Amino acid sequence: MDLSRSGKESGDIAIPVREIRSSKSGKGAPPPASTTIRLGGQVPPAAGWKRGVGIIDLILRICAIATTLAAAAVMGTTSQNLQFFTQFFQFQASYDDFPTFTFFLAGNAITCVYLVLSLPFSIVCIVRPHVIGARMLLLIFDTLALALTMASASAAAAIVYLAHNGNPKTNWPALCQQFNKFCPRVSGAVVGSFLAVLILVVLVVLSATALRRN
Template identity: 60%
Template sequence: MKSGDATTINIAETSGGSKGKAAAAPTIVATTKATKHAAAGWKRGIAIFDFILRLFAIAAALAATTTMGTTDQTLPFFTQFFQFQASYDDLPAFTFFVVANAIASGYLVLSLPFSIVSIVRPHAIGARLLLLVFDTVMVSLTTAGAAAAAAIVYLAHNGNASANWIAICQQFDDFCQRISGAVVASFIAAVIFMLLVVLSGLALRKH
């Protein structure tokens, strides 16, 4: 019979004595507590790693947002009435990049309490499933923003003779360095989101 997490197995044995009396049946107890504790242990470890990765993702996404959002450069000329200026909001791709990474940063901050719930209650499915869904959405959003910005950064560095697009990084060197760094930070955030999706999938496994 079963009681709680323990399973009791009775095995009857007969004695070969002169009176033919049956000997007392030994009892074997098999418990599932150790298995449950082991499962909770590795799931809690995944949840802790998930929380740490979210902190790194916040740093990467915020760095990408603030770096791109504060990037502009004005070339000095003889008069203040004739100047060349490059700013991130001159190009829609960079504006989309800032918005996408800002949304990702805000989501990551809001996801921290759910990640903590997964640490405290490693078998909770609701919080982990919610994180899996939104992490998948954030993978698409951050990847799209980073890819769009990367295409413009490439043109800024190399230009395109067929489209008559000249390279501007020889003049706007500081501008190009900052937008390149922002794109790298955004791709790092996208990779971390991919890892978070994998971790959530592992944590949702039954075994």
Template identity: 65%
Template sequence: MDSSHSTKEAGDIPIPITNPKSKSSKTAPLVVANTKKTAHQPPVSRWKRCLGILDIILRICAIVASLAAATAMGTTDQQLPFFTQFFQFKAEYNDLPSFTFFVIANATAAAYLVLSLPFSIVCIVRPHIIGARLMLLIFDTIAVSLITAAASAAASIVYLAHNGNSNANWVAICQQFDDFCQRVTGAVVASFIAALIFIVLVIVSAVALRRN
């Protein structure tokens, strides 16, 4: 390499090196050192966005299921066409504390799901964020426990309404209150579907956090 010629590139810094064979010049050919730094941003993974989209779809489905369960149970009542002078045969959900707890739990879960939608959208826009995803994981786990407890308590009452219990001298009432039993049974099924969706939401959040 000749000392009078040197090539320069954009972002490069010439570094002089002493040439021991040259007596007429104290400077040697320039060796180019590349100090250019390229900013490298890790690309947003497509599967993380897919997890965020799946999360919000599941939340909408859970809203529908929990609202359907709360509405079906909360509007359930049946009055038999025959009655006596002192008694009127009527069945309502608030006659049983388990059904009342069922309505409150499913309505609370539905309200939480509505409030969680903005955080789910944030997880789609910024899939690498950890705080929002961790918060959703914690509250989804609480909602699973609440919905499962309410659905299980109501299911036990529905079972007794259909089959009764001869040992406890509890008679089955679904032969008379058939419409009432059909509605509460549908509400319990919808609540268990909501609980299953919550379990899937917990798994989705756990996978997203694991990949971070």
């Protein structure tokens, strides 16, 4: 019976082989040596787990690209004109009237560009799950992108809150009572940015966990 052929057909099988020595070889003979023949090419469980983490990482990066791109695009195309009495006398609200919204647009755009550039490194982590350098770079820059996106989203959220509710103590009027199209768009952009923040938090945790398993 050909054991090597049957082992190859069944997958990765470890067959212990003991070397049998004759009892006549003497008392000083070394103990029987044992070797292990490993057949097949199955992926180790640790590598399979890291490859699964890499696939999840790639999917989440694509989702984060979509959310940051949508947030930046919505904010960058938001403006509304209010006409009073005649078309020559009107009020305009645009994102670039608020430096905070400009910072929000720049922060989400930078994060989106970084996430696009990080896709090849994420693919490398899938093809070669034991590579530490690529995963370490992703962890560092993901943390920086998380900080930038969180800062821009938080600053924009403060302005959106004032636009919706105002501040009577400082005579800040609630702009959303007049600009009823401007405020929902900027609010949606801020929500999309916070969703990207949540995805980046998950990416940082995944990268840290994968490095800890090395």
